[in-house]
Amino acid sequence: MTRALYTAATGMQVQQQNVDNIANNLANASTVGFKRTRLEFQDLLYQNLRTPGAAATSSTEMPVGLQIGLGARTISSERIFLQGDFRQTENPLDLVIEGSGFFQVRQSNGELAYTRAGSFHLSSQGQIVTASGEALEPGITIPQNATSITIGTDGTVSITAPGQTNTQNVGQIQLSIFPNPAGLESLGRNLFRETSASGQATTSTPDSNGLGRINQGYVENSNVNVVEELVNMITAQRAYETNSKVITAADHMLGTINQAVVS
Amino acid sequence: MNFGLYAAYLGMRSRQQQLDLLANNIANASTAGFKADRMLFRSVVADQNQKQQNQNPGNSASAAGTPSTATDQNTQSTPVRYGLDVGVVTGQLTDFSPGPTRETGRSLDIALDGDGFIAVQTPRGERYTRQGSLTIDNSGQLVTQRGELVIGDSGPITVPPGNVTFGEDGTIFANGQIAGKLKLVRFNNPNTALIKEGDCLFAAKGTEQGQEATNTRVLQGTLESSNVNSLTEMVAMMQNSREFESLQKSVSTIMNELGRKISNEIGRL
Numbered sequence: 001m002t003r004a005l006y007t008a009a010t011g012m013q014v015q016q017q018n019v020d021n022i023a024n025n026l027a028n029a030s031t032v033g034f035k036r037t038r039l040e041f042q043d044l045l046y047q048n049l050r051t052p053g054a055a056a057t058s059s060t061e062m063p064v065g066l067q068i069g070l071g072a073r074t075i076s077s078e079r080i081f082l083q084g085d086f087r088q089t090e091n092p093l094d095l096v097i098e099g100s101g102f103f104q105v106r107q108s109n110g111e112l113a114y115t116r117a118g119s120f121h122l123s124s125q126g127q128i129v130t131a132s133g134e135a136l137e138p139g140i141t142i143p144q145n146a147t148s149i150t151i152g153t154d155g156t157v158s159i160t161a162p163g164q165t166n167t168q169n170v171g172q173i174q175l176s177i178f179p180n181p182a183g184l185e186s187l188g189r190n191l192f193r194e195t196s197a198s199g200q201a202t203t204s205t206p207d208s209n210g211l212g213r214i215n216q217g218y219v220e221n222s223n224v225n226v227v228e229e230l231v232n233m234i235t236a237q238r239a240y241e242t243n244s245k246v247i248t249a250a251d252h253m254l255g256t257i258n259q260a261v262v263s
Numbered sequence: 264m265n266f267g268l269y270a271a272y273l274g275m276r277s278r279q280q281q282l283d284l285l286a287n288n289i290a291n292a293s294t295a296g297f298k299a300d301r302m303l304f305r306s307v308v309a310d311q312n313q314k315q316q317n318q319n320p321g322n323s324a325s326a327a328g329t330p331s332t333a334t335d336q337n338t339q340s341t342p343v344r345y346g347l348d349v350g351v352v353t354g355q356l357t358d359f360s361p362g363p364t365r366e367t368g369r370s371l372d373i374a375l376d377g378d379g380f381i382a383v384q385t386p387r388g389e390r391y392t393r394q395g396s397l398t399i400d401n402s403g404q405l406v407t408q409r410g411e412l413v414i415g416d417s418g419p420i421t422v423p424p425g426n427v428t429f430g431e432d433g434t435i436f437a438n439g440q441i442a443g444k445l446k447l448v449r450f451n452n453p454n455t456a457l458i459k460e461g462d463c464l465f466a467a468k469g470t471e472q473g474q475e476a477t478n479t480r481v482l483q484g485t486l487e488s489s490n491v492n493s494l495t496e497m498v499a500m501m502q503n504s505r506e507f508e509s510l511q512k513s514v515s516t517i518m519n520e521l522g523r524k525i526s527n528e529i530g531r532l
Contacts, residue, residue, distance in 0.1 A: 003283040003286070004279075004282045004283045004285075004286035005286075007283065007286035007287050007290050008286045008289065008290060010290050011286070011289055011290025011291070011292070014290065014293065015293065018293060038367075040295065040394075040396055040408045041291070041293050041294040041295065041297075042294060042394070042408070042409070042461070042462045042463045043287070043290075043291050043294055043297055043459070043461050043462065043463060044461050045461040046458075046459045046460065046461055048458070049280075050354060051458070051468070052354070052454075052455055052458060052468065052469065062354065063354075063454075063455055064303065064353075064354035064355065064356055064454055064455070065354055065355070065458060066352060066353075066354045066355050067300070067355060067458060067459055068280065068283050068284055068287065068300075068355070069284075069287035069288075069290075069291070069300065069459065069461070070287065071286070071287060071290040071291075072290040072291045072293070072294050072297075075408050075409060075462070076408045078396065078398065078408070080367075080369050082368055082369065100424070100425075177424055178424070179399060179400075179401055179402065179403040179424055180398065180399040180400055180401055180403075182398050182399075183398075183400075183401060196401055197400065197401055198401060199400075199401035199402065199403070200401075202424075210424055210425040210426075210438065235293070236293065238493065239289075239292045239293055239493065242289050242292065242493045242496070242497060243286075243289055243290060245497065245500065246282070246285065246286045246289055246290075246500065249282060249500050249501075249503070249504050250282060250286070252504055253278070253279065253282065253504060253507050256507060256508055256511045257275075257511070259511070
């Protein structure tokens with residue numbers, strides 16, 4: 001009886017985490033470069049009350065056993081690195097990666113971080129930085145007098161200075177790729193950090209080694225599908241409700257026993 | 264009289280176990296690849312006189328799922344039978360029917376169409392799962408969410424970064440090159456061959472050896488949801504609660520009857 005109560009409690013906890021996760025996905029439905037997460041669930045241990053195949057007599061064996069499971073748990077939150085839709089902005093520093101690479105940025109604490117959110121800006125020194133100020137690595141500085149910035153599909157950054165017809169090469173954007181991007185640690189602010197689970201980053205020029213090409217003037221929308229999340233939310237909510245009904249049923253049965261004792 | 268009381272007790276106990284099982288099914292309504300469990304009940308023959316006449320008194324050898332009365336009729340000489348058909352739990356069967364598949368679009372999500380299982384490597388030996396949300400570990404090997412290596416035709420499967428495609432027969436292509444083939448295993452009678460181990464893993468415990476699942480198709484970008492039907496579980500739970508209540512009523516009735524008799528006898532003294 002208490003087994004059913006605790007089992008239902010694990011079910012409710014799982015669904016609660018599920019709703020928490022859906023809420024975060026929905027909240028980031030408009031976050032540029034956001035990748036949605038999905039919780040993975042697994043069943044908990046089983047209590048083997050009787051093992052199948054145990055001898056019933058010397059010549060026969062039990063065809064089935066009796067195993068009662070003890071509920072469910074969340075095993076992982078898997079980040080789904082599917083490409084989001086591209087939105088045209090015409091802003092020269094809005095970049096999308098058409099492929100599975102990441103931009104490499106240097107955080108204020110000196111550590112490297114990786115991002116898919118390619119809406120870059122210029123700092124007061126003319127450096128290319130993210131919206132929260134992390135500089136692109138290797139750093140690229142755009143001269144103040146530049147009239148136009150062109151970024152090629154291979155990441156070559158070139159500018160046009162006033163009174164000049166020739167473009168001038170000012171830097172090269174590098175992209176990184178991981179054996180297991182789902183193993184990256186989310187830092188918030190659209191940034192990810194390399195972990196032992198993600199494997200080592202391989203960094204090279206775009207449009208090579210499966211890194212993907214860079215497209216200028218676009219941003220990558222969040223890959224959250226609002227309708228799908230809403231459907232998931234309804235299922236989670238209903239599952240939560242069903243689990244709570246189990247608690248009611250178990251409580252009811254316990255109440256019945258108490259009643260028998262009293263009468 | 265005690266007989267009825269005991270029958271009611273057995274019935275109530277099995278209803279409690281039934282609720283435990285339903286609770287686990289419901290808790291796993293969102294667990295991908297989960298297979299629901301069903302409780303099996305059997306009747307018990309507890310009358311002492313009958314037992315002596317029976318050639319096969321235990322009755323426990325009767326196959327689950329087949330009515331135990333079949334053996335009873337063969338072996339019993341008297342037509343009157345005090346079998347307590349309240350049902351005690353004899354075991355549980357896992358419902359291996361496929362759960363609904365849903366589109367996820369993720370390239371490492373696979374659902375199996377057919378009765379096969381994905382073979383995975385655990386420290387305890389080879390295990391089987393239907394949970395197809397695979398991932399890649401830091402050394403590029405195909406693993407489950409808990410890091411168990413997915414077994415291929417020739418050991419673990421290493422997938423280089425890039426595009427991964429699964430063929431319907433389980434062949435894995437990475438950037439157009441064959442990277443390996445999933446080992447898909449099926450069992451003629453999974454209920455006797457497999458036991459649940461938790462973490463959506465099944466262990467082969469019976470005598471039956473797994474065979475290559477040739478008729479199982481691998482569907483990429485989809486996941487098999489849990490085959491728990493909340494509605495069925497709810498109905499079963501309601502029925503279970505009501506049965507429990509009825510049995511409790513029987514207990515009350517028997518106890519009242521007993522009390523009345525005792526007071527009558529005492530009254531006579």
